[in-house]
Structures are given as structure tokens and as C-alpha cells.
Amino acid sequence: MAKRSIVPFGPQHPVLPEPVHLDLVLEDETVVEAVPSIGFVHRGLEKLVEIKDFKEYVYIAERVCGICSFGHGMGYCQSVEHIMGVEPPRRANYLRTIWMEMSRVHSHLLWLGLLADAMGFESLFMESWRLREKILDMFDLTTGGRVIFSVNCIGGVLKDMDSGMLKAISDTIDEMEKELRPIAEAFLRDYTVGVRLRGLGVLKPEQAILAGAVGPMLRSCGIAYDARKLGYAAYNELEFEPVTASDGDSYARCEVRIQEIYQSFALIRQAISKIPEGPIRVPVKGNPNGEYFMRIEQPRGEAIYYVKANGTKFLDRFRLRTPTTSNIPPMLELMKGCQLADVPLLILTIDPCISCTER
């Protein structure tokens, strides 16, 4: 047996925008085990639900993470709405769907940029993030905020989009779709990118299920599970099929995320064409009493929101099982047998969100 050594990775590392630590057990340069540590910036946000009014807590749920902000607000609101028997207006459901899909585009473009940066492909990184700016501008136009825009409330949404805004979104995604094509071509056809990603971190379908993988990580193994098919918000009125790939490697994970950007453009177009007129929220009276597990498909995968209410304005428990929490065990599994030099890319290909994990 080769001599074993332990290399600490993180919590500060050039490819990690957020702190996470791994103790990598190596034999020569081959990883035989990875031991994680998290919690460096744990904020205890779930605990705040015990001392904050359940309506005010929406603002805290949205601040769990910048990239997944809208989805966290929506997931929390939908859980409380289910307990209270509140049905948001159809227009609110469509608006939520549009913002959710814009958030998915935002998240995947951010990830593509980080991946390019980790590979040293700086121009591709800049192109990906340049394109991402356009979706942030659309958030700004429709909500007044670029990252955390606080438009969810229990019973619907706080802001509406007029026809001019919907037209601007439609025009912007048409432009973005054209501009995405050469960027996608570089990720999917470039020789060097292919060499770095193909065959790296292969996850087999049965292994993915056993390890608890979710989102693009799961779908890249050929498993067509996408929580949007549960039909929350307006997804039950839109036509789409989960994007899958079959190889289960880092390239497949990249491919799924790129195709999901195109899918989000199509879903936004459908939602804009079908959005009904009407109110954007309903009044909510009283306090929730009961419990519910809500599932939604965040850009990084399935997230689970648990709310337990006791009939007062303070909830007993709010629990958020983030996609990254679920994707850490498969990531650790993938590292066994990989080379030390591939560790940064493998961490990136699960699209980790430490901010969500440190909720």
C-alpha cells in the first residue's frame, strides 16, 4: 500500500467562493477518502422562526442564499399557504413561475462561469457572467432588486409585471438565447473542456439514488426526476419534460445545466403567453396551525421545506433541506479514486451552495 497523507482543502481555496473544508486522504495523488467539515458561517436562520412573525419570516427565508433567494421565499410561502388552505391567485402562480425560471437561468449561468474560471478559461467565464447580467437587469426592471428582491408573500406576490415588462423579458431571453449558443458550443465542443470533464466523476444511476443525488446531478445519470412535475405554482399548466443525459460524468452535468437554460427560456415564453389577468395576492387572516413538507425544484435540485405551526404567529419549526446537503454524499463518493488535481472541478460539478447549507 502506498504511503497515505492528508491534504487539507479549504475552507479558503481559489475555486471556492464560499467556505467548506475537506480533509483529503491521499495515496500518492489519488484520493481514497474525503472527510467534510461545514458550518464555518452557519447562521441558525431556521431557529429565528421561533421569534419572528411567520409573515415577516419570508424575508429571512429569502436571505438564506442570494442565488436561490426567490425559490426559498416561494417554497416557504407555499408551505404556509398549504397549511392555511390559502390558494394564491393564478396570476401570482404565473409570476412566481417566471421569476423562478429566471432564477434558474441566473444560477446556471453563474455556475458555467465558475466552471470556466476553475478550468482557467477566463474568456468563457467572462462571457457567461456577461450574459448573466442581462437576467439580473430583468430582475431589476421587474422588482427593483438584482439578487434578493423580496416579492413573495403569504397568499401571492407583492409586485406585478405590466405588459411592457413582460415584453422586455421576452425580448431579453430571445437575445440571450442567441448569445448563449456560442457559449454553449464552447462548453460542449471545446477540446480542452471535453478533456477536463469527460469521464470525470462518473455517477451510475443506482449509485446516484443510493447516495441521495438530486437535481442536475441526478438527471445527468438518466433519471428523469424533476420536482417541477409535481405541478406547484403554474408548472401544471406548462408543457415540459425533465432534461436528462446518460453518461453521469462532469460533462453530462454541464450538458444538463446548459439544456435547462434553454428549457427555462421556453418555460418563460409559455408562461408569458398564458399569464391570466387578475389579482396578485389574496388576503390572509389568522395564524397557521399544522405541518407540511413542500418540495420544489431549485436550480441545484430538489429542496424540501418543512413548516410546523401551532396556531400562533410564531412557528414551531422551519426546516430547509437544501439540494447541496443532499449532493454532498454523492460528491464524497465521486472523489474516491480521483486525482488531487480534479478535486476542485468535482466539487464544482455538484454546484455547491454553501450559503444554503449554512442556513
Next chain:
Amino acid sequence: MEYLNTIEPITMEQFLPMVIQFKMDGWRLVQICACRLPEQYELSYSFAKGFDMRTLRLTVGEDEPVSSITQVYPCAFIQENEVAELFGVKIESMENDYHHKLYRIARDTPFKEKG
């Protein structure tokens, strides 16, 4: 279409046999959640198959040990360590037990006390 989303209270004796049955029937583990009750913990284990989700609800005393399910679902270790480190739930026979070193936090079991 409405999918299954149930919470089923169970006893400690039923717990492991039911988890094993879920595994044999092809359900995947999706989450483990702890909730503080006066001198007790409420543990929820959710499993999904397709779009159906079933949650097993176990209520345990404050110092009562709970068997780990990592022998059946190896991926449970991350959420079992979380429940042990944030709430102080005593999980027994856990594979990959990090002994309160997964979360690098300043306080022990910060979610144990209410409020």
C-alpha cells in the same frame, strides 16, 4: 394529479423494519428532520418514490438513543450528523460519525433549547 405526501407516526420497534422495507421497495431517502418538543425530540424521516413522499415520524425521549439508518441508507450520515450536532439527538452506530466535528460551530447543540 395529487401525489402522496403523508406523515406516519411509528414506534421505535417499527422504525428499522420499516426503513428496511422502504429500501427493499425502492424508496429513496430525501430528508431527516428533528424538531424539539418538551423533553423529547420528534424525528421525521422522509422517503420518496417517483413523486410520492412518505414521512415516518418517531418521537423519542431526550436521552433515548436512536438507531442510525446509515447501514440501510449510507447517505443518511450527513443529516444524522446534523441532527446530532445541532439538536443533541443521540444517534447510535452511525457510519461516518464525525463526533460533533462536521459543523465547525462555536456552541454545542445550539438548536437544543427553544427560543
